[in-house]
Amino acid sequence: MRADYRGLTVHVPPPPAESFQFLLTLRLLAETDFADVPHLGVDHLDRVFRAIRLAAELRIRHNRKDAGAIHGLLSEDAIGPLRRRLLDGSPVWGRTEQHADGPLIDGPGLKEHTTSFSAMDTDGNAVCITQSLGSPWGSGTAIPGTGLCLNNFMNWGDLNPASPNHLKPGERYAMCLAPSISLKDGAPVLCLGTPGSYGIPQTQAQAMVHHSRLRARPAGAIDGPRGRLWDGRKVSLENRVPAEVMDGLRARGHDVTAMGAFSWSAGGMQAIARDPETGAFTGAADPPGRRRRGGDPLTPGG
Numbered sequence: 001m002r003a004d005y006r007g008l009t010v011h012v013p014p015p016p017a018e019s020f021q022f023l024l025t026l027r028l029l030a031e032t033d034f035a036d037v038p039h040l041g042v043d044h045l046d047r048v049f050r051a052i053r054l055a056a057e058l059r060i061r062h063n064r065k066d067a068g069a070i071h072g073l074l075s076e077d078a079i080g081p082l083r084r085r086l087l088d089g090s091p092v093w094g095r096t097e098q099h100a101d102g103p104l105i106d107g108p109g110l111k112e113h114t115t116s117f118s119a120m121d122t123d124g125n126a127v128c129i130t131q132s133l134g135s136p137w138g139s140g141t142a143i144p145g146t147g148l149c150l151n152n153f154m155n156w157g158d159l160n161p162a163s164p165n166h167l168k169p170g171e172r173y174a175m176c177l178a179p180s181i182s183l184k185d186g187a188p189v190l191c192l193g194t195p196g197s198y199g200i201p202q203t204q205a206q207a208m209v210h211h212s213r214l215r216a217r218p219a220g221a222i223d224g225p226r227g228r229l230w231d232g233r234k235v236s237l238e239n240r241v242p243a244e245v246m247d248g249l250r251a252r253g254h255d256v257t258a259m260g261a262f263s264w265s266a267g268g269m270q271a272i273a274r275d276p277e278t279g280a281f282t283g284a285a286d287p288p289g290r291r292r293r294g295g296d297p298l299t300p301g302g
Contacts, residue, residue, distance in 0.1 A: 019178030091253025099163030114195030203267035268293025
């Protein structure tokens with residue numbers, strides 16, 4: 001699946017992946033000129049969070065549709081009315097996780113079961129992989145002789161029969177992994193992915209907004225403060241965002257709670273960018289010593 005965003009064509013996996021939420025968010029934000037508002041100010045974050053909520057609700061309602069139906073959701077005929085809703089100023093609230101009944105979570109759980117990495121080379125090859133076991137150690141079953149654990153994504157299937165993603169035997173069902181490769185004039189210029197459960201498309205959308213504003217500096221895009229939206233109006237927001245900005249977001253209907261300066265609930269991103277003119281590569285990940293996720297070589301067990 002693909003969508004255009006501010007000079008880039010962003011590619012993600014097709015259904016049954018739920019990565020189209022990431023593309024929907026970008027389509028909603030594509031005409032927003034963030035250069036006209038303070039970076040990470042109230043207008044910036046309010047617009048991004050509203051777009052994420054609108055896209056998340058569409059993902060929940062349509063997460064078992066085929067590729068043709070998803071292309072329809074990404075069309076301007078479908079996005080136009082939603083973009084008007086994005087801009088109308090009234091509070092936006094709704095679901096971000098699953099359809100309804102089931103083992104839903106109130107906040108982040110254990111985090112050692114998903115990873116994402118990117119690779120690019122001078123021949124123009126690009127790979128972005130997000131791999132998950134679904135829960136720590138997956139199903140607890142390893143394939144003999146391989147050391148590979150089988151995943152446990154069944155615990156993410158909806159139990160409510162009304163859900164498009166109702167867990168039924170013998171069927172593939174939707175999952176939220178969304179590794180991305182972005183092209184400019186047909187050549188790969190950015191690989192970007194993250195772990196983070198249903199926060200994956202949220203985190204990547206926020207990083208893409210940073211990236212487009214910071215002009216292809218992946219380190220700045222990854223370091224920028226991020227939020228994690230939950231069902232209803234709840235937003236967990238890294239506390240590097242000033243208190244007055246959080247107050248301004250609350251005044252616009254977001255139930256904002258501050259979390260750590262670099263919180264692992266906002267993902268653990270890795271990205272590689274390639275300058276289309278010079279061919280120079282720049283790479284970045286959440287920085288050692290203050291990582292949102294594990295992986296710091298100086299940390300025991302990291």
